[in-house]
Amino acid sequence: MINYRQVLLPAIAMHLPLDEAQVAELIEIPPNPDMGDFAFPCFRLSKEMGKPSPAIAKDLAAAITAEGLPTGFGAVEAVGPFVNFRVDAARRAADVLGAVLGKAADYGTGNEGAGKTVVIDYSSPNIAKPFGIGHLRSTVIGGALYRIHKALGWKAVGINHLGDWGTQFGKLITAFLLWGEGKPEEQSIDDLYKLYVRFHTDTPPELEEEARRWHKRMEDGDEEALTLWRGFRDASLEEFRRIYAILGIEFDSWAGESFYLDKLDGAIERAIAAGVTKEDAGALIVDFEDDALGVWLLRKSDGATLYSTRDLAAALYRWDEYHFDKLLYVVGAPQARHLAQLFETLRRMGMAWWDRCEHVGFGHIHGMSSRQGTLVFLEDVLNRATELVSQVMAERNPDLDDRDEVSRQVGVGAIVFADLSRRRIRDYNFSWDEILNFDGETGPYVQYTHARLCSILRKWGQPVPGAYDPALLGTPEEAACVRTLERFPEVIRQAADEAEPHLVANYLIEVSTVANSFYQRHRVMDAGDDALVASRIVLVDALRQVLVNGLSLLGVAAPERM
RNA sequence: CGGCCCGUAGCUCAGUGGAUAGAGCGACUGCCUUCUAAGCAGUGGGUCGGAGGUUCGAAUCCUCCCGGGCCGGCCA
Numbered sequence: 001m002i003n004y005r006q007v008l009l010p011a012i013a014m015h016l017p018l019d020e021a022q023v024a025e026l027i028e029i030p031p032n033p034d035m036g037d038f039a040f041p042c043f044r045l046s047k048e049m050g051k052p053s054p055a056i057a058k059d060l061a062a063a064i065t066a067e068g069l070p071t072g073f074g075a076v077e078a079v080g081p082f083v084n085f086r087v088d089a090a091r092r093a094a095d096v097l098g099a100v101l102g103k104a105a106d107y108g109t110g111n112e113g114a115g116k117t118v119v120i121d122y123s124s125p126n127i128a129k130p131f132g133i134g135h136l137r138s139t140v141i142g143g144a145l146y147r148i149h150k151a152l153g154w155k156a157v158g159i160n161h162l163g164d165w166g167t168q169f170g171k172l173i174t175a176f177l178l179w180g181e182g183k184p185e186e187q188s189i190d191d192l193y194k195l196y197v198r199f200h201t202d203t204p205p206e207l208e209e210e211a212r213r214w215h216k217r218m219e220d221g222d223e224e225a226l227t228l229w230r231g232f233r234d235a236s237l238e239e240f241r242r243i244y245a246i247l248g249i250e251f252d253s254w255a256g257e258s259f260y261l262d263k264l265d266g267a268i269e270r271a272i273a274a275g276v277t278k279e280d281a282g283a284l285i286v287d288f289e290d291d292a293l294g295v296w297l298l299r300k301s302d303g304a305t306l307y308s309t310r311d312l313a314a315a316l317y318r319w320d321e322y323h324f325d326k327l328l329y330v331v332g333a334p335q336a337r338h339l340a341q342l343f344e345t346l347r348r349m350g351m352a353w354w355d356r357c358e359h360v361g362f363g364h365i366h367g368m369s370s371r372q373g374t375l376v377f378l379e380d381v382l383n384r385a386t387e388l389v390s391q392v393m394a395e396r397n398p399d400l401d402d403r404d405e406v407s408r409q410v411g412v413g414a415i416v417f418a419d420l421s422r423r424r425i426r427d428y429n430f431s432w433d434e435i436l437n438f439d440g441e442t443g444p445y446v447q448y449t450h451a452r453l454c455s456i457l458r459k460w461g462q463p464v465p466g467a468y469d470p471a472l473l474g475t476p477e478e479a480a481c482v483r484t485l486e487r488f489p490e491v492i493r494q495a496a497d498e499a500e501p502h503l504v505a506n507y508l509i510e511v512s513t514v515a516n517s518f519y520q521r522h523r524v525m526d527a528g529d530d531a532l533v534a535s536r537i538v539l540v541d542a543l544r545q546v547l548v549n550g551l552s553l554l555g556v557a558a559p560e561r562m
Numbered sequence: 563c564g565g566c567c568c569g570u571a572g573c574u575c576a577g578u579g580g581a582u583a584g585a586g587c588g589a590c591u592g593c594c595u596u597c598u599a600a601g602c603a604g605u606g607g608g609u610c611g612g613a614g615g616u617u618c619g620a621a622u623c624c625u626c627c628c629g630g631g632c633c634g635g636c637c638a
Contacts, residue, residue, distance in 0.1 A: 026580090028580070030581075031580095031581065031582085031583095031584095032581085032582090035581075039580090039581085041580060041581085041619095043580075043618050043619070044618080046618070047618080053618080079581085080581075081580095081581085081618090082580090082581070126638075163638070166637075166638070167636095167637060167638090168637075168638080171637095212636095280635075281635085281636085282636090283635065283636060285635060285636095287635095290565095291563090291564050291565070291634095292564075292565045292566080292634095293565085293634095294564085294565085294633095294634055294635080295634090295635050296635080297635040297636060298635095299636090300635090300636040301635095301636060302636080304636085306635095306636075306637080306638085307637080307638050308635095308638095332632095333566080333567060333631095333632070333633095334566095334567095334631095334632050334633060334638095335633085335638080336565095336566055336567080336632085336633075337565075337566070337632095337633050337634065338633085338638085340565095340566090361566095361567085363567080363568080363631090363632095364631090364632085366631095389600095392600070393600095396598075396599090396600075397598070410600090421575085421576095422574085422575065422576090423575090423576085425567065425568075426567095426568075426575080427567095427568080427631075427632095429574070431574090433587095434573095434574070434587080437587070438600050439586085439587075439600060439601095440585085440586040440587060440600095441574095441575085441576095441585070441586045441587090442586085442600085444600055445586095445600065445601085447600085448598080448600045448601075449600095449601085451598070451600095452597075452598055452601080453597095455597065455598060456597050457597095458597090459597055460597090502576090506575095506576065506585095509576095509585085509586090510585095513585090516601060516602065517602070517603090519597080519601080519602085520593090520601070520602040520603080521602080521603090523596075523597070524597060525596095525597050526596080526597080540597095561598085562598085562600080
């Protein structure tokens with residue numbers, strides 16, 4: 001594909017007192033396609049060149065025209081203080097569609113990440129607590145970033161940093177011994193959750209003390225405590241694996257907090273040796289002597305460790321193990337300070353790689369049926385969405401063979417897409433009405449668009465033509481499709497750079513919008529002449545391909561019928 | 563008290579230096595004997611929280627203020 005900006009740089013710079021880098025910063029895409037495909041604003045040159053910007057634009061347009069239009073461009077025109085450039089639409093269509101169909105599933109991918117490693121810490125649910133809608137965010141954002149980086153050639157390491165250690169297990173053991181029934185490993189996650197909640201609802205101080213003692217016994221390797229803990233852990237993992245299977249989420253490592261037990265002393269020793277810690281009231285702390293960072297507690301006065309200890313050990317271990325170029329923590333925004341403290345501690349310890357660590361924060365979820373006083377379980381949400389989809393499909397597409405399977409794909413896709421379609425940092429307003437509305441900018445909208453495109457290709461019933469005339473794709477709707485398809489590779493790159501999957505989700509909405517607009521206005525199968533049908537079939541297939549590629553990055557299925 | 567995040571249409575959100583600020587939901591109007599109407603086309607709806615400042619140009623950058631949320635040593 002032609003890189004139009006790249007072509008434009010020398011063509012513009014040679015006529016101006018600017019170098020190519022300066023020109024590159026100014027080139028933009030006009031707000032309205034009628035104005036052109038690229039634009040160069042001349043305001044900034046006015047002072048330096050001593051003439052009004054419209055005059056500069058006019059002279060520049062004339063000079064470029066006299067020089068011969070740059071490769072791939074069809075027109076150059078001064079409009080006020082802007083020089084607007086129009087590309088040769090047929091050539092662009094041939095380029096873009098050729099690239100999409102030629103690379104197929106690989107369209108949009110790249111190899112700029114080759115030789116580089118990104119470690120992504122995501123999902124990381126707490127053992128003995130139900131997998132709530134709150135865990136969905138870290139899981140799907142992390143999963144999307146994992147696939148996006150892989151698509152760009154990175155070696156990605158997905159780590160599920162399970163919350164499987166800590167004082168909450170002391171509480172759980174205390175509660176279980178008091179109120180629990182049956183064996184630890186036979187507890188359902190719901191049983192465990194109830195014990196945990198009960199512990200927190202009526203807790204005399206002596207129980208808190210008891211819980212701390214059990215936690216200490218765990219840390220000291222007490223077999224009775226560890227047996228109970230293992231039972232709880234196994235029960236939880238079973239549920240987590242079931243949910244990851246539904247969501248299509250995978251990990252390369254399940255090294256949770258307990259994995260670092262034998263590495264905690266070493267981590268603490270390294271921190272002490274580096275001189276960044278001090279003793280305070282029997283505890284070990286890092287005092288940043290900074291109002292913003294405050295104090296970081298690394299070891300409690302009773303000698304027990306904290307999540308901070310485990311996070312420090314984990315960071316050091318991950319560096320030794322992976323020598324990453326990026327380490328992404330897909331963790332809720334409320335933990336921003338904690339992670340800033342971790343990163344600063346690493347810096348003070350002389351870890352030159354400290355700035356490769358990044359907190360990929362996200363807002364938390366509000367409005368979870370507070371009326372009922374219960375948190376919303378992810379599985380319930382997925383099941384309700386699936387049921388609703390199934391009802392809709394029984395009505396709209398009763399002949400569909402595998403309704404159960406497709407309902408699952410669309411129902412789950414709706415939930416996942418909804419989560420990924422806003423900037424991570426924003427709080428997420430969970431509402432049944434919103435999550436179960438499949439109209440407009442939703443996952444089902446994108447999937448539906450994809451299914452309709454597939455339907456056309458099915459009716460066509462032949463291989464997608466290898467030869468076609470791109471010049472026939474000249475309507476505004478078709479041109480809009482081509483322009484949108486062209487952007488996919490850069491969207492993926494930006495999503496990786498900013499760790500923002502929503503850029504991909506929003507882009508897919510855009511692809512769907514231009515595709516639907518085209519579909520509505522123009523016939524494909526009975527377009528009139530064979531050449532036009534062939535060209536439009538190619539366009540339909542390219543749109544379909546990009547939707548598939550994009551949805552797969554987000555972990556959303558693309559059923560061919562729905 | 564200190565720090566971080568958010569504030570754009572009735573609601574949910576895009577847009578982080580350029581041309582009249584855009585979508586979706588909800589409301590209202592049209593479009594299914596035609597490739598799936600989970601769709602398309604259109605109408606109405608905005609002091610971009612406020613005030614200063616930088617700039618030829620600010621929703622976007624800086625300062626202050628207001629409102630909401632979160633965090634701030636023995637929880638995670």
